[in-house]
Amino acid sequence: xxxxxxxxxxxxxxxxxxxxxxxxxEAGEGRPVLCLHTxxxxxxxxxxxxxxxxxxxxxxxIAFDMPWHGKSLPPEGFQTEEYLLTTEAYIETVLAVVxxxxxxxxxxxxxxxxxxxxxxxxAQHADMFSGFxxxxxxxxxxxxxxxxxxxxxxxxxxxxxxxxVSANISPFAPLAERWNTLWMFMQSGPxxxxxDLSFYTRDESLIGRxxxxxxxxxxxxxxxxxxxxxxxPEDAARTARAIAxxxxxxxxxxxxxxxxxxxxxxxxFFLEGLAKMAQGTDxxxxxx
Amino acid sequence: MIDIFRGIQxxxxxxxxxxxxxxLFSETVLIEVxxxxxxxxxxxxxxxxxxxxxxxxxxxRFALRTDSEALTKFWEPRPAPGxxxxxxxxxxxxxxxDGDILTLVKNLRFxxxxxxxxxxxxxxxx
Numbered sequence: 001x002x003x004x005x006x007x008x009x010x011x012x013x014x015x016x017x018x019x020x021x022x023x024x025x026e027a028g029e030g031r032p033v034l035c036l037h038t039x040x041x042x043x044x045x046x047x048x049x050x051x052x053x054x055x056x057x058x059x060x061x062i063a064f065d066m067p068w069h070g071k072s073l074p075p076e077g078f079q080t081e082e083y084l085l086t087t088e089a090y091i092e093t094v095l096a097v098v099x100x101x102x103x104x105x106x107x108x109x110x111x112x113x114x115x116x117x118x119x120x121x122x123a124q125h126a127d128m129f130s131g132f133x134x135x136x137x138x139x140x141x142x143x144x145x146x147x148x149x150x151x152x153x154x155x156x157x158x159x160x161x162x163x164x165v166s167a168n169i170s171p172f173a174p175l176a177e178r179w180n181t182l183w184m185f186m187q188s189g190p191x192x193x194x195x196d197l198s199f200y201t202r203d204e205s206l207i208g209r210x211x212x213x214x215x216x217x218x219x220x221x222x223x224x225x226x227x228x229x230x231x232x233p234e235d236a237a238r239t240a241r242a243i244a245x246x247x248x249x250x251x252x253x254x255x256x257x258x259x260x261x262x263x264x265x266x267x268x269f270f271l272e273g274l275a276k277m278a279q280g281t282d283x284x285x286x287x288x
Numbered sequence: 289m290i291d292i293f294r295g296i297q298x299x300x301x302x303x304x305x306x307x308x309x310x311x312l313f314s315e316t317v318l319i320e321v322x323x324x325x326x327x328x329x330x331x332x333x334x335x336x337x338x339x340x341x342x343x344x345x346x347x348x349r350f351a352l353r354t355d356s357e358a359l360t361k362f363w364e365p366r367p368a369p370g371x372x373x374x375x376x377x378x379x380x381x382x383x384x385x386d387g388d389i390l391t392l393v394k395n396l397r398f399x400x401x402x403x404x405x406x407x408x409x410x411x412x413x414x
Contacts (some may be wrong), residue, residue: 144379145393155394163396167373171366226369229379 008071013096015067015075018029022097024064028056031130032106033274034098035063036114038257039196040150040161041184042070046110048111048263049270050103057088059274064097066090068192083195087103087203090117092277104162107277109133109270112231112256113200119220119239123209126218131277133270135223136256138235139210143201151191158186161193168256170227172265172283181260205240215245221273222246225254247276289321289356290340292363292406293328297335299405306405307333310398315391317399318351321359333398350387352403358382363406374400 008025024041035046043063050061065072068083077083091188094117098106108129110118115137120157122132145164148173171176186191190236213220220243224236233250240248249269251258300306310333311384318341319326325341327348339346354362354377361371370380385392392399 142374146389149390149393160393160396163400164375165392166374166397166400171372226370229370229373229376232379 004047004051005056006047010071011097011100013093013100014057015093015096019068020073020075020093020096021073022064022067022100024062024097024101025050026049026062027059028060029056030056030060031058031277032062032103032107033102034094034106035061036110036117037063037066037069037093038112038114039200040069040158040165040188040193041181041257041260042066044070044184045181045257045260049259049267052263053269055267055271055274057158059107062101062103066093066188068195074189081189085113085195085199087117087120087199087205090199091120094121095125095128101171105130107131107133107274109135109273110137111259112137113196115222115231116200116206119213119243120206120209122218123206123212126214129218131219131221133221133223133273133277134230134239135258136225136228136236137222138231138239139207140204141201141231141235143197144229147194147197147201151194152199157190157193158188161185161188165230165256167229168227168269169261170225170253170255170265172227172253173255174259177261177263181257184260197239210239210242211244213243213246217241219276220246221276222248223251223258223269223273224248225251225256225258227253227255229276230256249273289324289359290326290338293319293326293335293338296402296405297328299340300333300335300402306398306401307332310395310402311397313395315349316346318346318348318353318387320351320353323354331359332367335402348387350385350389350392352383352385354383363404365408374403 006025006027012019012021037045042065046063068074108118115134118132118134150161162182222236222240224233240246313333327339327346329337334342370376
């Protein structure tokens with residue numbers, strides 16, 4: 001028998017003028033790191049790092065399920081609402097969680113759409129954070145698929161979504177973790193993956209904001225997997241070039257869900273990212 | 289090439305979980321390799337027939353068009369990026385998917401895992 005050090009609780013915050021009951025997990029002590037999951041998934045993607053004593057000895061990792069995802073309920077009245085995530089609602093939600101938990105300038109680590117919003121926050125709300133680790137994140141990609149495939153009355157959107165995103169998982173990923181990663185997509189609520197993809201594949205607003213990011217104040221480190229078809233190394237490199245001072249690491253044997261599909265392979269890249277955040281703090285301290 | 293597809297047909301006969309996944313899939317799929325046509329006719333999750341073309345009379349639901357070198361790389365135990373998935377082949381310009389894509393997507397896990405039966409390791413997933 002074993003009991004993991006991860007603890008889970010709920011907080012209620014206000015987003016768009018209405019309450020959201022949000023599930024969050026945390027583990028560790030030290031510098032806070034707020035972790036954002038990908039589209040169509042939830043906090044479980046971060047469980048390996050939250051169970052990694054080498055990370056949690058010096059960092060307090062916190063992850064939360066976005067409303068509609070995992071154990072966070074959709075808002076009241078969802079039954080007549082079309083779920084379409086927007087940049088504005090996403091930013092408001094992340095900031096509400098930061099404030100609700102009383103986090104003092106956490107590092108923000110986000111993957112895929114979580115990485116996209118991390119860069120949006122780096123551009124618009126950098127004062128709330130002390131650094132950004134943007135994983136499988138880029139300025140923008142239009143869909144190479146039809147997002148409406150994933151919400152139809154005649155098919156299981158979760159199973160189709162999982163089959164699609166399996167294209168983004170590296171063949172080096174351990175089989176068990178590949179399928180644990182896909183299971184989250186299979187469990188995703190009806191229309192949720194589609195609503196996330198609407199944000200991810202239709203909102204181009206980050207492109208014009210990348211130049212606003214000041215990496216001297218808050219470092220930005222991008223990490224991308226070579227097997228990611230959705231955010232390719234070329235996409236991440238283009239994005240990194242548009243952010244003065246941003247750094248980029250390419251993982252040759254990983255895909256779009258590195259912390260979940262191949263925890264051991266991702267670990268050194270995440271640690272490298274955390275180390276770069278420390279350098280940023282030092283730099284800011286010197287400037288002050 | 290047709291021997292590989294017939295090998296997939298035999299392997300699918302022994303893969304109960306794939307037959308269960310594909311139990312509603314009864315369609316003909318065209319796989320075009322270096323311009324040569326191969327028609328795989330599925331019947332309730334099994335491959336009933338593998339027939340080499342050319343044929344102008346065989347209706348098909350969707351088609352995957354690629355080249356033999358790309359498919360050979362696809363079937364390696366750990367393919368290089370892009371060669372690891374049929375959508376990867378499309379992304380890197382080594383494949384094209386035509387026809388009723390929605391039918392493919394509804395049966396995507398089944399079709400991808402069937403095609404990957406020729407991959408040279410049981411440890412490596414579809």
